[in-house]
Amino acid sequence: MRRGIVAFSALTLFGLGLTGCALNRFEQREPWRNQAEEVCLAQKLVRPSEDIQPVKEIDGPGVCGMVHPFRVTRLAGGTVALKQRMTLACPIIPEVEAWLAGTVQPAAEVYFGQPVVEINSGSYSCRGRNNQVGAKLSEHSFGNAVDVMSFRFADGYVVTVKGGWRGTEAEQGFLREVFLGACNHFTTVLAPGSNIYHYDHLHLDLARHDPRGLRRICKPLIKYESRLPPPGTPLSPIRRKPPAWQPAPDPAPIDVEQDDPYGLSPTSARETGSKVAHAAPSAPAPRPAPVQAYAPP
Numbered sequence: 001m002r003r004g005i006v007a008f009s010a011l012t013l014f015g016l017g018l019t020g021c022a023l024n025r026f027e028q029r030e031p032w033r034n035q036a037e038e039v040c041l042a043q044k045l046v047r048p049s050e051d052i053q054p055v056k057e058i059d060g061p062g063v064c065g066m067v068h069p070f071r072v073t074r075l076a077g078g079t080v081a082l083k084q085r086m087t088l089a090c091p092i093i094p095e096v097e098a099w100l101a102g103t104v105q106p107a108a109e110v111y112f113g114q115p116v117v118e119i120n121s122g123s124y125s126c127r128g129r130n131n132q133v134g135a136k137l138s139e140h141s142f143g144n145a146v147d148v149m150s151f152r153f154a155d156g157y158v159v160t161v162k163g164g165w166r167g168t169e170a171e172q173g174f175l176r177e178v179f180l181g182a183c184n185h186f187t188t189v190l191a192p193g194s195n196i197y198h199y200d201h202l203h204l205d206l207a208r209h210d211p212r213g214l215r216r217i218c219k220p221l222i223k224y225e226s227r228l229p230p231p232g233t234p235l236s237p238i239r240r241k242p243p244a245w246q247p248a249p250d251p252a253p254i255d256v257e258q259d260d261p262y263g264l265s266p267t268s269a270r271e272t273g274s275k276v277a278h279a280a281p282s283a284p285a286p287r288p289a290p291v292q293a294y295a296p297p
Contacts, residue, residue, distance in 0.1 A: 029063035032208060033089075033142055037068050040090035046070060051078050052093065064126035064141040072123075076100050080116060083152075086123035089143035092206050095185040096146060099204075103181025103228065108153065110227050111174040118152040122201075130197040139188070145205035151178075162200035165192040176224045178202070183218040184231050193220035 040046060048054055051074035058065035066089045073085045075097055088096075100116075108116045125140045139145035150160040151174075164171035175191075182189045182204050190203040209215040 029142075030208070032213075033144070034067050036091045036206075037066065037089055040094075041068055045094045046090050049078075051075070055087070058087070058124070058143075061126055062137075064137065066124075066143045069124070069143055075119075076105075081118040083118055083120040083150075084122070086121060086146065087143055088123050088146070092144055092146065092186075092204075095206065096204070099178075099182055099185045102231075103184070104151070104178050106228055107174050107177035107181070108151070111170045111177070112153055112157070114154040116151045117154050119148055120150040120152075122147040122149070130195075139205035139207050144207065145188075145203065148202040148204065149200060160200070161192065161202055173227070175202075176222060177226055177228060180218075180222075180224065180226060181228070183216065187213065187216050189216075189218045191220060193222075195219075 046052060048070075051072065053071050055069050055071050057067055058069050066087075068090055069087050070090060070093060071085060071087055072082060072093065074081050080100060105115050108114060123140065123146055124143045125138070127138055127141060129136055129138045140147075148161065150158050152158045159167070159171050159174060161175060164175050166172065179189065179191045179202060182202065186204040186206060187209060188203065188205045188207050190198045192199045209217065
């Protein structure tokens, strides 16, 4: 009997140890996270609505959570639906909105002639980076990150990051535009080719890689000429230029697309029989009307 009790106690302690490793309970919550939430609320950068509603504080497990989380079901004034609702901290919401207005929708018009009406994305999840046990907590653990898996257009056509990154010419061009545009808004942007964990989605977050929050990670390095106006130019919907680029040191391997930005010949049909997206015509596509994006004071 005593042996059974000892064995049970040992297993219990072992299980608790694994849980502790999984959530990295010894990690401290950085003060800047709560400060960023408070500043965002004080400046009213997020206005509650039917689609973006404040919910009660998420405290734990461990240091995971948010002081002032929001539950988001639609973005862009209700015009872009979310396939699955997101729980996010205040600071990242206006950046996602600005990215949609300044890059995603203009790119959708250039490459497909129609707007994006839905995105499939993930948000809050208390876990280690790349779902690795014992790893440093992911920005998802603080509602400070978004994973985007696909975009659905007004006619029902869906571009997935997994299939479109090496898909048709229009799919590849659109995804590279939204990837490069995201680097103007987020401090970490990871796409297929950045590492083995991001082959099927775009990871966007507002992590601080240095005390001032100026260093950024934008991977992979690609050779691609954008068809959208550069940030800060009169025709650009993005009225502000990104902070000075200071790449953060990262030992992770990087895939560098040095040659043809499309990598593979655009396909004319899918083995799965899915609808084919046609590449944009060679003549310059009409520019979408400028959209005022969020510009912090």
